[in-house]
Amino acid sequence: MTDHLLRRARPLGGDPVDLLLSDGLIAAIGPDLDAPGATVVDAEGLIALPGLVDLHTHLREPGREDAETVLTGTQSAARGGFTCVHAMANTSPVADTAGVVEQVWRLGREGGFCDVQPVGAVTVGLAGERLAELGAMADSAAGVRVFSDDGICVSDAVLMRRALEYVKAFDGVVAQHAQEPRLTEGAQMNESALSGELGLVGWPAVAEEAIIARDVLLAEHVGSRLHVCHLSTRGSVEIVRWAKSRGIDVTAEVTPHHLLLTDDLVRSYDPIYKVNPPLRSADDVAAVREGLADGTIDIVATDHAPHPMEDKECEFAAAAFGMIGLETALPIVQQTMVDTGALTWEQVAQVLSARPARIGRVEGHGRPLAVGEPANVVLHDPDATHTVVPGDTASLSRNTPYAGIELPGRVVATFLRGTPTVLSGELTEGVHA
Numbered sequence: 001m002t003d004h005l006l007r008r009a010r011p012l013g014g015d016p017v018d019l020l021l022s023d024g025l026i027a028a029i030g031p032d033l034d035a036p037g038a039t040v041v042d043a044e045g046l047i048a049l050p051g052l053v054d055l056h057t058h059l060r061e062p063g064r065e066d067a068e069t070v071l072t073g074t075q076s077a078a079r080g081g082f083t084c085v086h087a088m089a090n091t092s093p094v095a096d097t098a099g100v101v102e103q104v105w106r107l108g109r110e111g112g113f114c115d116v117q118p119v120g121a122v123t124v125g126l127a128g129e130r131l132a133e134l135g136a137m138a139d140s141a142a143g144v145r146v147f148s149d150d151g152i153c154v155s156d157a158v159l160m161r162r163a164l165e166y167v168k169a170f171d172g173v174v175a176q177h178a179q180e181p182r183l184t185e186g187a188q189m190n191e192s193a194l195s196g197e198l199g200l201v202g203w204p205a206v207a208e209e210a211i212i213a214r215d216v217l218l219a220e221h222v223g224s225r226l227h228v229c230h231l232s233t234r235g236s237v238e239i240v241r242w243a244k245s246r247g248i249d250v251t252a253e254v255t256p257h258h259l260l261l262t263d264d265l266v267r268s269y270d271p272i273y274k275v276n277p278p279l280r281s282a283d284d285v286a287a288v289r290e291g292l293a294d295g296t297i298d299i300v301a302t303d304h305a306p307h308p309m310e311d312k313e314c315e316f317a318a319a320a321f322g323m324i325g326l327e328t329a330l331p332i333v334q335q336t337m338v339d340t341g342a343l344t345w346e347q348v349a350q351v352l353s354a355r356p357a358r359i360g361r362v363e364g365h366g367r368p369l370a371v372g373e374p375a376n377v378v379l380h381d382p383d384a385t386h387t388v389v390p391g392d393t394a395s396l397s398r399n400t401p402y403a404g405i406e407l408p409g410r411v412v413a414t415f416l417r418g419t420p421t422v423l424s425g426e427l428t429e430g431v432h433a
């Protein structure tokens, strides 16, 4: 295995130093390192961050390999600076057995671009009727710790309570897609004066907030860990803030698109802006930014949701919910949080690496860049800008809402256990032991 010497990278908050990656580990950090035989990577002006970790990715395999595969999704992840992604369970078949989660985990390892940590379904077939075999998934080779029916809410309070109780045995967490189903029947966009004006059925903030309020109380009652997926409203931030002040063990994520985009874009009736939860108001965007800055919201998670064109280029009401996001996540966090002064790069490493790894109980990821740690590293150029071209992605899908938009920053290189998965902005052959 070739050693790599990252020459004059900007570590978090300090003078440029060299990082030597050897045998899968960070072997040395310091000025002007000498490393005969190592491949030198010019990192002048680049920020070195720990490899990013996504707690919420849809890889679509098995079942919708026309939209994404584990290979293409992890290639997209690598281009975005990720070294570990959690693969959501809403595949076909659903990831509700040890067999399916092991298959997804193994495909990630074989691909060699990004570790895949499967999420297990909470209920059999995401049907919301009986608990899936959570213990068997936890004990499998995949070592599942995150359980979610994402795409669908575990709306039955008794099932949710049982799931929260069950996962305590192996330090798992239930990640809830907070959407009260009756309040959102047929919903297409954020409920507001605009949804009335556009004649689209509204998805009210209370449908999200009511479930989060219920679930934090359930988590408190059973003494378990709860994670809130893609929180999107001011009220949700306030509920999580209150729950944390009470000592409830809750964590929350926000997506890059909910940090940047507002429901006003739906005026175009372009289904590229159709997503669940829906894009909200400018006031909600301000609230989720504040919540992320003050730590109420723990992490940024992409909710990368690939869909083929035929499922997006149709009438708004018929289109699929979701947008891709792995390759634009870091640029949008830079634009909305770093360039505005709301977060430092140290804090970005927390929200996009350390904390998601901790919530998912993933070993070997989300570690600080220090000697002896696994060499999972991303080199990011904060001074570059690029215009998003939908076809310029490793994803099989093209449903990005940022086409033609100029974003700051660019991932120059990603290293997975010391081997580059991306170099000079281009995918490599990946990691093959």
Ligand SMILES: NC(=O)N[C@@H](CC(=O)O)C(=O)O
Pocket (backbone or CB within 6 Å): 058, 090, 150, 151, 152, 177, 274, 275, 276, 277, 303, 305, 306, 321, 322, 323
């Ligand atoms: N976010 C979305 O709009 N869609 C997701 C499901 C989900 O995350 O709820 C998908 O699987 O396509």
Ligand SMILES: [Zn+2]
Pocket (backbone or CB within 6 Å): 150, 151, 152, 177, 229, 230, 276, 277
């Ligand atoms: Zn969801």
Ligand SMILES: [Zn+2]
Pocket (backbone or CB within 6 Å): 056, 058, 088, 150, 151, 303, 305
């Ligand atoms: Zn999702």
